[in-house]
Amino acid sequence: EPEVTQTPSHQVTQMGQEVILRCVPISNHLYFYWYRQILGQKVEFLVSFYNNEISEKSEIFDDQFSVERPDGSNFTLKIRSTKLEDSAMYFCASSVGGDETQYFGPGTRLLVL
């Protein structure tokens, strides 16, 4: 069964460093998403992406964040200058259509020191 994959599974970085989280969505899906979950808190929406552009973003998704689909399979989330409060589990998701079921990857655990 096709699934969303994410790399790395864990990443530790120093405050102020740039990180890139990578995702391979399900191959026939057209909509891609990033969510995050701070330990003990709700899963929160960050951004949705369709047709090579951002379609929606939350207040969390400020200028420090960017997304890109560099090729036909990968979808990346870049955090330019990480802060301590960026420590969280980051989930990539994809769906066939915008109102279709979103399937989540296993997540990348980001720890900012």
Next chain:
Amino acid sequence: QKEVEQDPGPLSVPEGAIVSLNCTYSNSAFQYFMWYRQYSRKGPELLMYTYSSGNKEDGRFTAQVDKSSKYISLFIRDSQPSDSATYLCASLSGSARQLTFGSGTQLTVLP
């Protein structure tokens, strides 16, 4: 008004029990309702997906949506220890594609 509220739990039941998990929501624009299961430090796994009001059954799982009361339920029949996980309800409006999640209910099914 984007909140989805969920009974916090934790909930502990004996094997074979019927489990009832519940959420309420406040945004009348929500039209799609999902239940995800999340094991510790893993990604949410889709269990059930319903559109608008009504019931949907899949094996031991039944999802119920009552839009008049803005109430979402998941019932698990004949619960098994393997059902032990955190269950997340989530909602999606027709126009926005961002899922709004509840805080999750941690369920433990005791053998």
